[in-house]
Amino acid sequence: MMADVLAVAEVRDGVVRSVSREVVSAARGIADSLRGAVDVAAAGGTGCGAAAAGLGRHGADRVLAVEVAAQVDVRATAVAELARAGSYGAVVFAATGPGRDLAPRVAARLASPLLTDVVALDVDGGQIVATRPVFAGKALARVRALGAPALLSIRPNVFGVADSPREARVEAVSPPAEAETGYRVGGFEASAGAALDVAEAAIVVSGGRGMKDPENWHILEDLRDALGDTAALGASRAVVDAGWRPHAEQVGQTGKTVTPKLYLAMAISGAIQHLAGMRTSGVIVAVNRDPDAPIFGVADYGIVGDVFAVAQALAAAVRELRNS
Amino acid sequence: MNITVCVKRVPDTATRIRIADDGRGIMQDGVKYVLSPYDEFAVEAALQLVEAAGEGQVTLLSYGPPATAETLRSGLALGAHRAVLLTGEPDMDGWATAQVLASELAGSDDALVLFGIKAVDDDQQQVGPMVAELLGRPCATAVAAMDVEGGVATCRRAVEGGQEVVEMDLPAVATVTKGRYEPRYASLRGIMMAKRKPLVEKPAPEVESGLVVEALTYPPERPDGRIVGEGVDAVAELVRLLREEAKVL
Numbered sequence A: 001m002m003a004d005v006l007a008v009a010e011v012r013d014g015v016v017r018s019v020s021r022e023v024v025s026a027a028r029g030i031a032d033s034l035r036g037a038v039d040v041a042a043a044g045g046t047g048c049g050a051a052a053a054g055l056g057r058h059g060a061d062r063v064l065a066v067e068v069a070a071q072v073d074v075r076a077t078a079v080a081e082l083a084r085a086g087s088y089g090a091v092v093f094a095a096t097g098p099g100r101d102l103a104p105r106v107a108a109r110l111a112s113p114l115l116t117d118v119v120a121l122d123v124d125g126g127q128i129v130a131t132r133p134v135f136a137g138k139a140l141a142r143v144r145a146l147g148a149p150a151l152l153s154i155r156p157n158v159f160g161v162a163d164s165p166r167e168a169r170v171e172a173v174s175p176p177a178e179a180e181t182g183y184r185v186g187g188f189e190a191s192a193g194a195a196l197d198v199a200e201a202a203i204v205v206s207g208g209r210g211m212k213d214p215e216n217w218h219i220l221e222d223l224r225d226a227l228g229d230t231a232a233l234g235a236s237r238a239v240v241d242a243g244w245r246p247h248a249e250q251v252g253q254t255g256k257t258v259t260p261k262l263y264l265a266m267a268i269s270g271a272i273q274h275l276a277g278m279r280t281s282g283v284i285v286a287v288n289r290d291p292d293a294p295i296f297g298v299a300d301y302g303i304v305g306d307v308f309a310v311a312q313a314l315a316a317a318v319r320e321l322r323n324s
Numbered sequence B: 001m002n003i004t005v006c007v008k009r010v011p012d013t014a015t016r017i018r019i020a021d022d023g024r025g026i027m028q029d030g031v032k033y034v035l036s037p038y039d040e041f042a043v044e045a046a047l048q049l050v051e052a053a054g055e056g057q058v059t060l061l062s063y064g065p066p067a068t069a070e071t072l073r074s075g076l077a078l079g080a081h082r083a084v085l086l087t088g089e090p091d092m093d094g095w096a097t098a099q100v101l102a103s104e105l106a107g108s109d110d111a112l113v114l115f116g117i118k119a120v121d122d123d124q125q126q127v128g129p130m131v132a133e134l135l136g137r138p139c140a141t142a143v144a145a146m147d148v149e150g151g152v153a154t155c156r157r158a159v160e161g162g163q164e165v166v167e168m169d170l171p172a173v174a175t176v177t178k179g180r181y182e183p184r185y186a187s188l189r190g191i192m193m194a195k196r197k198p199l200v201e202k203p204a205p206e207v208e209s210g211l212v213v214e215a216l217t218y219p220p221e222r223p224d225g226r227i228v229g230e231g232v233d234a235v236a237e238l239v240r241l242l243r244e245e246a247k248v249l
Ligand SMILES: Cc1cc2nc3c(=O)[nH]c(=O)nc-3n(C[C@H](O)[C@H](O)[C@H](O)COP(=O)(O)OP(=O)(O)OC[C@H]3O[C@@H](n4cnc5c(N)ncnc54)[C@H](O)[C@@H]3O)c2cc1C
Pocket: A207, A208, A209, A210, A211, A235, A236, A237, A238, A239, A250, A251, A252, A253, A254, A255, A256, A266, A267, A268, A269, A270, A271, A272, A273, A274, A277, A287, A288, A289, A290, A293, A305, A306, A307, A308, B013, B037
């Protein structure tokens, strides 16, 4: 019986990324249904195993640490070898940028289907049944994985972090033989101020064409800063097409699908392609001067009015609240 | 330098999706189908790379129902040279799709195989790297810009917080996202020429799917929202609601 679950952790610069806690929590849920154990695959730089040991708090029984180059194809080989060595009913990734790069390579090595961006999970008759958005969230598909292990990546901020504390054993696994893969990572150029990806943020402050000018973004940046370090900026496509903001910030059907606990749509009209990317957010706030803007149709709370005045007043009010 | 671009026919993003009576697929009437928007970036990248090289052909490859021929013609109208359609019904199993595409690509010595980063229907972001694995070639995903010189493709990948530069030895595979490539529009001449360009149709090989879609449902309706008020006067009440009612602050 393939009862164990392999949770693939993301370790960056010696730190486990917070999304990995969700991955382990989701893996624990599956393992409890299958009556198996949770192993963590920590494939990363020196010390990745020790960094991942804390995942015991969320239900990891064992951490399998492979010290390898950060390069995605090398990590894929390492994770696929770990997956093959165990008897896993499921392998769980995070549907983050790195997770989306890694998971399909592992799936191909295991000759297995892969379900991306899962938002709900069931175990039925020993098989994984996952729910995932299709048509950018205009519908949800319930999909059964016929084989084992079932490979899936979970959408950040949906499953949440659960405590299921235990002492995770850390076992070092020797890395796969080095091979020339024809893939070399060169430099990295940071773009200004985009430390937290919009798809992973708990709070998203999104700006639309009604912001009028890229020069006005400092107003939204200030609101983001007021909301704390789990907040990130988003944008409508109109703004990205105009070259005001990078595509990495675009929310919607041809951008990112986000599920923050709070989404603020600032001067965004609410076109169908935009709604597709954010309608599953926890709480939606819309600020728009047009009371008939479609965005109000999905917003929990709306303010009709000028975005500039409202955004500044909101930043001030949030700061006051945080300081009190 | 020859390049194959793998493309998919998908419902237009402006389409309202209505679930079919069997609860497993979508209603087809009234749905307009188009080339997946990210595939347009990949086609544009291929055309620009071939133009920069001064020689070479762009082949479009798709796995889909017979009507995909129309979609391929629209890609030929942009300037691609030839198209191959593997007729069949792809489902959500990207691994099955990857095997179908790789069966055709195994016999090709094109320097590059490009994909859009994702198809906007199933939205799985996986077929490109899976095909690369099957072909045993390096693969860069989320490529915003690419240059080829001396048998090496230098790619700028859009990653969290910036751009990563990756070099790949050719032949290689890449998935393309928005960045350097602004899809061109088809010219009238392009549309006329597309009618005469070779488009080969053949049945896709049988590949077993490892997934079963049991049901499609609509996302839960959002509870009715409310207008808190007008202008800055409403801000204090909004903050109170976010804190006390929604508990998100
Ligand atoms: C293939 C395709 C894919 C697409 N994908 C996406 C996608 O991924 N994401 C996306 O967002 N869009 C997407 N779109 C575009 C989408 O259709 C809309 O054009 C876009 O979302 C509009 O952006 P916007 O709301 O910022 O601009 P607009 O529609 O112009 O809205 C601006 C809003 O600002 C308000 N406003 C103006 N001034 C003020 C002020 N001073 N104070 C308050 N409010 C003000 C206006 O009332 C208006 O509602 C796509 C379109 C296509 C065809």
